[in-house]
Amino acid sequence: MPSTRFYSLLASVALAVSVRAGLPDKIYGTNIGSWLVLEPWMLPQEWVDMGGQQCSDCSTCIASEFAFAQAYPDTVDAKFKTHWTTWFTQSDVDNLVGAGINTVRIPLGYWIVEPLVDRATEFYPKGGMVELQRGLQQLTNAGISVILDHHALPGVASPGQMFAGRCTNDVQFYTSANYHRALVWTAVITALSHVDPNFAAVAALEAINEPIMDANQTPGMGDFQKHFVQTVRAVELSLGVPVPGTTPAGIITSATNVSEALTTASTKTSLFNADVLAALVDAVPMFTYVVEQLGLNIVLETNGLRDAMAARSPLVTTFMDINWQQNSPANPADAAIGPQGYDNHLYYSFGGVADATEDAYLTSVCNLDRIEKDAALNNSPLWFGEWGLSTQFDATDDFLKKW
Numbered sequence: 001m002p003s004t005r006f007y008s009l010l011a012s013v014a015l016a017v018s019v020r021a022g023l024p025d026k027i028y029g030t031n032i033g034s035w036l037v038l039e040p041w042m043l044p045q046e047w048v049d050m051g052g053q054q055c056s057d058c059s060t061c062i063a064s065e066f067a068f069a070q071a072y073p074d075t076v077d078a079k080f081k082t083h084w085t086t087w088f089t090q091s092d093v094d095n096l097v098g099a100g101i102n103t104v105r106i107p108l109g110y111w112i113v114e115p116l117v118d119r120a121t122e123f124y125p126k127g128g129m130v131e132l133q134r135g136l137q138q139l140t141n142a143g144i145s146v147i148l149d150h151h152a153l154p155g156v157a158s159p160g161q162m163f164a165g166r167c168t169n170d171v172q173f174y175t176s177a178n179y180h181r182a183l184v185w186t187a188v189i190t191a192l193s194h195v196d197p198n199f200a201a202v203a204a205l206e207a208i209n210e211p212i213m214d215a216n217q218t219p220g221m222g223d224f225q226k227h228f229v230q231t232v233r234a235v236e237l238s239l240g241v242p243v244p245g246t247t248p249a250g251i252i253t254s255a256t257n258v259s260e261a262l263t264t265a266s267t268k269t270s271l272f273n274a275d276v277l278a279a280l281v282d283a284v285p286m287f288t289y290v291v292e293q294l295g296l297n298i299v300l301e302t303n304g305l306r307d308a309m310a311a312r313s314p315l316v317t318t319f320m321d322i323n324w325q326q327n328s329p330a331n332p333a334d335a336a337i338g339p340q341g342y343d344n345h346l347y348y349s350f351g352g353v354a355d356a357t358e359d360a361y362l363t364s365v366c367n368l369d370r371i372e373k374d375a376a377l378n379n380s381p382l383w384f385g386e387w388g389l390s391t392q393f394d395a396t397d398d399f400l401k402k403w
């Protein structure tokens with residue numbers, strides 16, 4: 001891969017900027033889990049009521065979105081529509097505001113960009129994008145910032161996990177064909193985040209949730225990290241969204257609409273690397289599909305869209321932190337162009353973090369050194385994008401208040 005030929009006009013600014021752009025200085029957050037990526041273990045009864053199943057090895061029964069869609073091709077879309085509209089509602093948004101939450105992370109599957117799905121071999125519900133737009137409108141109106149998280153990736157990125165969309169040991173994400181599909185998804189979601197006013201709350205985009213922890217099993221991750229950031233920035237520069245420290249590409253000045261700007265960008269071999277250009281080429285028709293699905297204006301002279309692009313903040317590109325992986329992982333800090341943040345996940349209930357006592361938990365959490373260890377490797381700012389309150393023991397109310 002010609003990885004030296006990326007972004008010649010941007011090469012000098014990598015690592016220079018560490019602002020948080022559209023994210024609050026201090027995040028009080030939660031996930032909107034099991035909404036657009038349904039993990040049956042979180043809602044066992046509702047899942048069974050929908051027609052799902054439970055089994056000890058989730059690859060052997062209807063225990064993922066993929067298995068459900070394969071089993072019920074005629075009713076899957078309607079069943080999931082009911083789930084989407086009832087699982088996350090305006091009253092949830094009101095409760096988040098009441099609790100002082102200022103940021104949410106929304107896990108998404110690649111299948112929300114429907115043309116990315118190979119329907120001969122891949123099975124997922126349709127219609128999630130419209131619900132995402134509805135939820136983002138509610139969150140935008142409530143003033144809550146959003147981290148969109150590519151949680152379930154094409155080809156499956158983690159074995160034996162419901163969160164991967166399909167529960168299987170046949171992990172195919174870490175291949176050039178699926179890295180490409182993930183970049184296409186990235187380009188479409190980046191463009192939408194800026195162009196659709198309902199997406200105004202979107203401040204950050206996470207490249208991949210929880211890759212396999214052994215870096216020997218994730219070949220190509222370092223290149224993918226770089227291409228992910230370059231794709232986000234290529235779309236932003238095409239749309240006229242200013243990215244600190246970079247020179248505007250000037251593409252938007254001659255374009256009449258966003259599709260034309262992206263099409264023009266996809267030909268700029270002097271600006272963008274070949275993998276990024278290939279992603280843009282395939283993203284244009286998929287972006288057009290979603291624009292029609294959501295009924296968006298993309299004409300730059302209509303409703304002040306051109307000025308709105310110039311007023312947007314760049315997305316905070318986001319990765320799991322380098323210490324998520326072992327065995328000499330690539331450092332996502334090496335991919336940064338413009339604002340970037342890092343995500344670590346902390347669950348005591350699965351064991352391995354601290355002894356199963358109240359004292360050990362509190363001693364551990366008060367002395368946690370993950371932020372410092374990451375900062376030493378330029379993985380800063382760090383946030384805990386998943387943080388499980390559950391414990392390995394019956395917690396007292398007194399303990400939970402300290403926890």
Ligand SMILES: *[C@@H]1O[C@H](CO)[C@@H](O)[C@H](O)[C@H]1NC(C)=O
Pocket residue numbers: 256257258259260298299
């Ligand atoms: C965008 O511009 C292209 C090129 O001028 C044109 O073919 C296309 O119809 C336009 N799309 C919209 C939605 O205006």
